[in-house]
Amino acid sequence: xxxxxxxxxLHLSLTDAADALKDGSxxxxxxxxxxxxxFTRVDKAINSAIWLEGAAALEAAEMLDKKRKSxxxxxxxxxxxxxxxxxxxxxxxxxxxxxxxxxxxxxSYTATVMERLEDAGSVTLGGLNMAEFAQNxxxxxxxxxxxxxxxxxxxxxxxxxxxxxxxxxxxxVYGALGSDTGGSIRLPAAICGVTGIKATQTRxxxxxxxxxxxxxxxxxxxxxxxRDAARFLGVIAGHDPKDPTSASEPVxxxxxxxxxxxRGMRIGVPTNYFFDxxxxxxxxxxxxxxxxxxxxxxxxxxxxxxxxxxxxTYGGIVSRVEGGTIHAEWMRQRPQDYAVHLSGRLYxxxxxxxxxxxxxxxxxxxxxKAVAGAVFGVCDAFITPTLRMKVPTLLATDIDAGTPGAIExxxxxxxxxxxxxxxGLPSVSVPGGLDSNGLPIGFQIQGKxxxxxxxxxxxxxxxxxxxxxxxxxxNVS
Amino acid sequence: xxxxLREIVAVQARTWSGIEQPNExxxxxxxxxxxxxxxFAALRGQLAFEDEPSSFEAALQATKEPQP
Numbered sequence: 001x002x003x004x005x006x007x008x009x010l011h012l013s014l015t016d017a018a019d020a021l022k023d024g025s026x027x028x029x030x031x032x033x034x035x036x037x038x039f040t041r042v043d044k045a046i047n048s049a050i051w052l053e054g055a056a057a058l059e060a061a062e063m064l065d066k067k068r069k070s071x072x073x074x075x076x077x078x079x080x081x082x083x084x085x086x087x088x089x090x091x092x093x094x095x096x097x098x099x100x101x102x103x104x105x106x107x108s109y110t111a112t113v114m115e116r117l118e119d120a121g122s123v124t125l126g127g128l129n130m131a132e133f134a135q136n137x138x139x140x141x142x143x144x145x146x147x148x149x150x151x152x153x154x155x156x157x158x159x160x161x162x163x164x165x166x167x168x169x170x171x172x173v174y175g176a177l178g179s180d181t182g183g184s185i186r187l188p189a190a191i192c193g194v195t196g197i198k199a200t201q202t203r204x205x206x207x208x209x210x211x212x213x214x215x216x217x218x219x220x221x222x223x224x225x226x227r228d229a230a231r232f233l234g235v236i237a238g239h240d241p242k243d244p245t246s247a248s249e250p251v252x253x254x255x256x257x258x259x260x261x262x263r264g265m266r267i268g269v270p271t272n273y274f275f276d277x278x279x280x281x282x283x284x285x286x287x288x289x290x291x292x293x294x295x296x297x298x299x300x301x302x303x304x305x306x307x308x309x310x311x312x313t314y315g316g317i318v319s320r321v322e323g324g325t326i327h328a329e330w331m332r333q334r335p336q337d338y339a340v341h342l343s344g345r346l347y348x349x350x351x352x353x354x355x356x357x358x359x360x361x362x363x364x365x366x367x368x369k370a371v372a373g374a375v376f377g378v379c380d381a382f383i384t385p386t387l388r389m390k391v392p393t394l395l396a397t398d399i400d401a402g403t404p405g406a407i408e409x410x411x412x413x414x415x416x417x418x419x420x421x422x423x424g425l426p427s428v429s430v431p432g433g434l435d436s437n438g439l440p441i442g443f444q445i446q447g448k449x450x451x452x453x454x455x456x457x458x459x460x461x462x463x464x465x466x467x468x469x470x471x472x473x474x475n476v477s
Numbered sequence: 478x479x480x481x482l483r484e485i486v487a488v489q490a491r492t493w494s495g496i497e498q499p500n501e502x503x504x505x506x507x508x509x510x511x512x513x514x515x516x517f518a519a520l521r522g523q524l525a526f527e528d529e530p531s532s533f534e535a536a537l538q539a540t541k542e543p544q545p
Binding site: 247335 | 495513520533535
């Protein structure tokens with residue numbers, strides 16, 4: 001098999017590759033070899049991986065091929081090469097968390113999501129680049145090098161799951177775990193032109209996952225398509241006794257919900273907050289998204305999201321205080337080992353009163369009820385742009401380099417995603433266009449708590465009539 | 478003249494947590510917390526006496542999508 005043929009295997013969607021593996025037309029070793037060769041060929045330019053374990057991955061792939069030949073029952077991700085944000089613990093394996101502080105950290109236990117993914121038959125290639133301790137929305141990393149956007153390496157990948165977005169966009173892997181505390185799955189998904197879902201708060205176990213914010217951390221996949229995300233999420237979702245905060249809610253068959261039929265579905269477009277100061281190119285792309293959904297039979301309605309001042313204010317401090325708390329010891333002992341933008345962000349949390357923090361948490365339930373009542377009383381889901389701005393360059397958002405205005409631009413990147421984390425709603429970001437710089441534009445779909453099937457159904461319906469999710473960055477052959 | 482916010486944060490961080498301002502960006506971000514204070518000031522009076530953090534998990538259940 002020549003290099004071009006091998007590369008084209010990686011252009012398959014996750015579910016198509018799974019089907020080909022199942023019927024024996026390709027093998028896990030062929031796919032794993034292709035992925036490892038693609039990393040060697042492409043990753044110098046985008047820097048999406050922190051570490052790879054090729055030999056171990058090939059060994060696992062060989063075992064999976066033997067299993068298929070034996071006629072054993074195969075898992076839903078059988079033989080698929082994946083790599084994950086470098087913050088998912090696997091006993092004895094490196095987990096740098098994108099940091100200098102944990103550059104040699106090897107945990108003694110394994111994350112439940114990693115166990116579930118490998119039990120489902122996936123092959124783990126290694127750890128992907130990420131924002132240091134998952135705490136920036138742009139993908140800058142001073143310790144392992146900035147992750148670069150496959151569509152144009154001068155631009156941000158989005159963060160904090162930067163390597164996950166870049167590796168899926170560059171077709172190096174079929175999917176990757178990211179994490180989302182303020183937009184860290186949806187931002188790189190939107191900015192790199194892939195699909196990424198943050199499920200309902202508590203939907204996926206966080207056992208063995210690097211913590212950032214106890215109240216707002218979420219685990220989820222970045223993939224090419226909504227169908228891929230449905231397959232992936234179905235494997236990792238569900239209660240985990242090792243994470244008592246994980247929900248006991250049954251996990252439905254997400255893929256079965258993807259019928260393409262959204263006729264009569266009421267989809268809201270907010271009249272407040274989410275479009276303030278929006279870039280005209282992003283607005284134009286969003287208008288086209290609305291037209292596609294309308295053409296498929298969805299009913300588009302204006303909807304006012306109540307309490308956005310409270311959502312924005314409260315949502316802005318919860319993860320900062322929780323992150324500031326868990327990083328306090330290192331901020332005392334070795335603040336110089338953080339990048340400037342991160343120690344700069346962690347430090348002010350020491351000045352936020354405990355009463356503010358508890359007020360933000362205490363009001364969260366009442367605000368969710370009020371928002372859900374007002375919004376989901378009139379519509380089944382609502383959509384917004386994932387970012388209001390066009391994709392910024394790495395330089396424009398480089399606080400450590402002292403770029404004027406970088407702090408403000410940096411904070412504005414997550415202005416549409418962060419409120420959704422405070423509300424705890426499921427949200428999927430979907431590719432919906434390209435801007436005049438040739439960089440992707442994304443939109444996000446939100447539903448009621450535990451409505452992952454519905455938001456994925458809308459995303460899938462949209463992808464049946466568009467090809468933004470199938471477009472390749474210019475240098476991905 | 479009001480005390481600059483970065484000075485207040487510096488005293489709090491040092492006194493309560495033994496943490497020093499690590500760089501100028503941290504000072505700028507401390508000053509920017511004024512927007513947070515204004516946000517909280519505008520929300521005064523809305524916290525109900527019985528509100529508590531566990532109400533969030535209850536709200537997720539109360540507002541969830543019915544299973545098919």
